[in-house]
Amino acid sequence: MSAAETLPPRTHNNPPEPIEMIKPIVAGISAWLAEHPVIEDQVSASKAAALIDTVNKHLADLEDDRTERVRPLNAEVKAINASYKAASSPLNGLKDDLKSRATAYARAEEDRRRKEAEQARLAAEEAARKAREAELAEIEARDNAAQGEIGVDIGAAVLDADAAARDAARAERAANIAERGAHVRMKSGNARALSLRTVLVFEVTDPVAAMIDLPLTDAIRDAIISAARIYHKEHGKPPAGVTATEDRRV
Structure with a gap:
C-alpha cells in the first residue's frame, strides 16, 4: 500500500x-x-x-x-x-x-x-x-x-x-x-x-506582584499566551511582557 x-x-x-x-x-x-x-x-x-x-x-x-x-x-x-x-x-x-x-x-x-x-x-x-x-x-x-x-x-x-x-x-x-x-x-x-468552617477565598488584588512571586508554570504560560492572542487581535500588538515574532514555516 x-x-x-x-x-x-x-x-x-x-x-x-x-x-x-x-x-x-x-x-x-x-x-x-x-x-x-x-x-x-x-x-x-x-x-x-x-x-x-x-x-x-x-x-x-x-x-x-x-x-x-x-x-x-x-x-x-x-x-x-x-x-x-x-x-x-x-x-x-x-x-x-x-x-x-x-x-x-x-x-x-x-x-x-x-x-x-x-x-x-x-x-x-x-x-x-x-x-x-x-x-x-x-x-x-x-x-x-x-x-x-x-x-x-x-x-x-x-x-x-x-x-x-x-x-x-x-x-x-x-x-x-x-x-x-x-x-x-x-x-x-x-x-x-x-x-461553620474556615475556607481560603483567593482574590487577585495585584496581578503584577502575584506574577513576580508565582513560578511560570506551563498552565500560567498557556493562559498568558491565550490572553495575549486576544489582546493582540484587539490592539494589533502583544501586551507588555509578551513578544510576538513572525516565523515562516510550512
Whole structure:
C-alpha cells in the first residue's frame, strides 16, 4: 500500500480500529522519510508537500469518522445530562438558599455565643480576683489575731474566703462551658452535622506582584499566551511582557 492510499471505508460490520487503519499509511510515509533525511531538491520538496496533503486528508477522514461515531453518543449524553440537570438545578438552588440562611444563622449565633463567652470569662476573672482578695483578707485576719488584735472575726473571714473560692470555681466552670459551646453545630437525627468552617477565598488584588512571586508554570504560560492572542487581535500588538515574532514555516 502506498503512502498516499486512502483509508478503508467503514461500511462492514466489524470495521478496523483507527490505529489499524493508519498503520500502512504511517509505514509508507516513514519509509519515505527514512530514504530522504534531508530535502535537497524540488522533486523531493514536491513529494513532501504531497505527503503533507495526504496526511491532512487522512486526519480529516479520521475526524469525520470519529465525529460520525460519537455524534449519536454525544446526543445521548447531552440528553441525559439535560434531564438530570433539569432535576438537579432546583435542588441545588434550594440547597444554596438553605446554606445561605444556615450560614447567616450560624454566624449570628456564634457571634452571640462568643460575646457571652467573653462576658463569662470576664466574670470568672473578676470572681478569681475577689477570691484572691478574700484569701488575703483571711490571712490578714489570722495574722492580726495572732498579734493580739482584739475584735478580729476570723470565722467571718474564713467563710467569706470559702464563699469567694466557690464563686470563682463556679464562674470558671461557666466560662469554660460557654467557650466550648461557642461553636455552632446544626444536626438533626442521623444527618451529618453542619457547622461553620474556615475556607481560603483567593482574590487577585495585584496581578503584577502575584506574577513576580508565582513560578511560570506551563498552565500560567498557556493562559498568558491565550490572553495575549486576544489582546493582540484587539490592539494589533502583544501586551507588555509578551513578544510576538513572525516565523515562516510550512
